[in-house]
Amino acid sequence: MEKNYRAELVGVLGDPVDGNPTGVMEEAGFEHAGLNYRYITVRVLPEDLDAAMAGVRAFHMRGVNLTMPHKINVLKYMDELSEAARVIGAVNTVVCREDGTMFGENTDGKGFVQSLTDEGIDLKGKSVVLLGAGGAARSIGVECALAGAAYLTVINRNADRGRALCDTINGNTTATAEYRPWSGTARIPQTDLLINATCVGLHPDGDASPDIEYEDIQPGMICCDVVFNPVDTVFLRRAAARGARCIDGLGMLVNQGCINYTLWTGQPAPRDVMYAKLKSEFGV
Ligand SMILES: NC(=O)c1ccc[n+]([C@@H]2O[C@H](COP(=O)([O-])OP(=O)(O)OC[C@H]3O[C@@H](n4cnc5c(N)ncnc54)[C@H](OP(=O)(O)O)[C@@H]3O)[C@@H](O)[C@H]2O)c1
Incomplete structure (x- = not known):
């Protein structure tokens, strides 16, 4: 049997980003569903967004979240925007499609x-x-x-x-x-x-x-x-x-995380698992 050691990659790009707990929540969901996905938390400075988005493509990532200060600057890399992202004028979630195009959504x-x-x-x-x-x-x-x-x-x-x-x-x-x-x-x-x-x-x-x-x-x-x-x-x-x-603010965080999970994997998110993980992370 041929094994696949390559995980599907998603993640977040931002600065500061060290304290962003989204990764533990998403990975709890992936693990629960048996999906071989990894969520990486990456520090990207404003002047490095160009290189980072090229990296997203080069690594064949399934998508990324954008947080401060990239939500507006990332617009220029998008091939298509959701109606909400267009009206809001900012993208917090990118979906990398099979055909190589990038779709920008705003799920906050x-x-x-x-x-x-x-x-x-x-x-x-x-x-x-x-x-x-x-x-x-x-x-x-x-x-x-x-x-x-x-x-x-x-x-x-x-x-x-x-x-x-x-x-x-x-x-x-x-x-x-x-x-x-x-x-x-x-x-x-x-x-x-x-x-x-x-x-x-x-x-x-x-x-x-x-x-x-x-x-x-x-x-x-x-x-x-x-x-x-x-x-x-x-x-x-x-x-x-x-x-x-x-x-x-935890409800908003878990809910946007669940919407992103579904955008990337095409599967319903195990919300209870993800919420429980987030709560334990914050000791509530
Ligand atoms: N729960 C979630 O899922 C979730 C998701 C996204 C963001 N957030 C949180 O939302 C917050 C805002 O993020 P953002 O991306 O909107 O930041 P942002 O774009 O930098 O906006 C910050 C806002 O806060 C205002 N502000 C800053 N200091 C203030 C002060 N001392 N008094 C009054 N207003 C002040 C700013 O007012 P001015 O325009 O006058 O400067 C601006 O309206 C952050 O705490 C972030 O962690 C939570």
Whole structure:
């Protein structure tokens, strides 16, 4: 019998990337399903993306994730984009097809919306306040609007980025988006959902929380954090103290990981296995 010692390769390219836990989650899924796939976590500097993408081709990789700072710069290597990636203007997942072409998708926002669905939350007609207008916020804002959110308020320090996200939502979805500047302590308007899509509170600054008026958080409001390290962020703890229903960033992480798994392998992802691995990694 002829043996195959060659694994199918997927992975993530980014910088910094050392603390990215996606590999352990994906590999737990591959192992569970008996797939000979390996997920490699690779540090790639901005000036080396060209060489890294040539490497992706040369190594016959099945696909890659992109994280900071490559999600926009990778667009030029794509032969085709999903509708979401085109509207969002960024790619976090590349699928390398058999014919040698590369397909770019953005699964961050889809993973986020799925984490709400998992909790029985339907976005149809809901109002959303989004803190931040960076890569994660763009993906989440667009996907929330596509999932039926009626009204989005984008609060961001950088006005150009905040307005650009609102223009994207207003121009491509049926939702209405409005920009609010963020200087000093931000007031939070009455809303169904409040989402921290900034990096405030991320390790090693785990003691920080977004500078908002926490008194504005009402009991029953749904408060979500994209930050997953630490899982129990100061933002979520302060929101819970106000009686909010809190959703952490792990659900988004596992859900986008499951979508990527299926894009690369063509098989349904063993979500329970991958989620359990992630939780054990974070000791929750
Ligand atoms: N859970 C998941 O699956 C998942 C997936 C992707 C990303 N994430 C997390 O999402 C977070 C954001 O990532 P990203 O890719 O969107 O980063 P990014 O593109 O660099 O955007 C960062 C955002 O945070 C804002 N910000 C930074 N410091 C701030 C401060 N002190 N006060 C107020 N706003 C501040 C920035 O505002 P300005 O525009 O004003 O600078 C910008 O809107 C990271 O923590 C990342 O780990 C989680």
